[in-house]
Amino acid sequence: MSQPSTPPASPADDARRGVILAFAAYLMWGLLPLYLKQMMHVPALQIVAHRLVWSLLLLIVVVTLLGRWKGIGAALRTRGTFGMLMLSATFICFNWLIYTWAVLNGHVLEASLGYFINPLVNVALGMIFLKEQLRRVQGVAVALAALGVAVMAFAQGGAVWISLTLALSFGLYGLVRKVISIDALGGLTVETALLAPLAIAFLGWTTLQGDNRFGIDRATDLFLIGGGVVTALPLLLFAAAARKLRYATIGLIQYLAPTLVFFQGVLLFGEALTTVHIITFGLIWTGLLIYAADSLRAGRATPVSPPE
Template sequence: MLMTKPVSKETKIFPANISGFLAALGAYVIWGIFPLYMKAVAHIPVMEVVVHRILWSLPIGLGIIIVIGHGRALWTALKQPKMVAMACLTSALITANWSIYIWAIANNHAVDAALGYYINPLVNVLLGLIFLRERLNRWQWCSIMLAIVAVLILTINAGGLPWIAILLPLTFGFYAFFRKSLPIGPTEGFSLETLIMTIPAIIGWGYFIATGQDYFFHGTWKDVGLLVLAGPFTAIPFILFAVGAKMLNLTTLGLMQYLTPTFLFLIAIFVFHEPFSTVQLFAFSLIWLGLIVYTAASLSTMKHRQPKETIIELKKHPQK
């Protein structure tokens, strides 16, 4: 007699592994409150902050590589020119993203930065359409059109394109797009990118020191502490996210990704007291509506796909 397990009619949204959930939550919360740190270093040049993010992240990344015993994988990657070339590209993109983000917070554009990271999932969909020839359903098109209308409204209101809200999701979207092509684990990838960025970071730090513009040797002890903290603030959430991503399904991660821009948005309004007009509220409402439509469509797609995949799996491996 053929016995099969009943086909589930529901998609599991909540994680079965609480450790993975807490790790991902920790990553998104740290990313969410990171603007508070960046505001504290707003008096320091943007590129010097980026330099110290790189330099103090390196020992953390390499230390974890040694502890988990993945040093050989990193060494193998360093000996492959194509992989190093791709890592150079992803390093440049994430450095650009960091620089824009830090500048935005320091110059009172946290609201624009929050908008950019809300748009990010929709930019990923567009990149899939353009470069991977992925097909979009009508609800995904609806989400993208809502985002475009919101950007147009903000452009007309401000008299120019909201460049921060556009460049942040573009740089991070392309970073994620090319990062997927690196056949290396997340921790090893992070360490590889940091190693590549270390050489220009040292050169940059040398320039700041030689010209007397650096805050590490010519600043206060508070400045030194803040610059050293740039490493943990960069490396720790990335590693926590890598742990969570391995344990959680993509639906859960997709829903949790909205935590970071929400934290950023609330901090911008209630802590930094940045101006937020009625027009901006309307534009944000369109983005939020687009994200609701996009998320609901994604959940619906997964819900209808799972029974079919389960039936196929049962046919391949029937239990007697």
């Protein structure tokens, strides 16, 4: 006698699972500074190189188990996809490098500021490159964030480059990926495959120079290898969550990561929260509250698409 088939998940069940997946992804991203701080004795470029190599090995296993190679090959045959993935790989590698360097060199607050700014940078990039209409409320939010950055730039000068570079590189990465016909798993696999040969060559060169930190002690080796998991796993969780949630819901949950990074910088790593920081973050948080409220209102007006 055949077993009854499992009924499809309801939209409410899908939403609950999506929220759990999204929180898991942003929790991992938010706790990344704690992970990186365990490798203070390793140069940032070596950490990023190991993240690329080990994440590629993990992604190869995942893509093989899921049988997704055919889909990746079909996507790559689409005109312009390969070149755009080379561009997105450059943006994400640069983003990882700046973020890692910032954490290792005591700029966690500036790193968190970059990801608080990022959603508003995305709005501006969409308006500039995709000709998206900027709603009046969004314009106010972007203007407040710009004012906050201007205050920090005027008062502290050099430190603001970290925040702006992180926000722009990740925003441009998202912009490029938005126009490519390839999913998150396939795109990340190709991106890491493009960058891994450079990473391997660099690690080989550091070995010849006697400066490769891999193989010195077991704990460091495990953290460097684990970098592949902390790189690939949150993106896979996020991709699964994005299929189940409204864009506005994802937009609200994304603030979990920079909030966790901010509190780590102040409470765990002893970075000074100056008056300039308070004014800057205050302006940007006000802009984000306005943006989040507008996104939530727009999301409620948009019907939920059924899961694919």
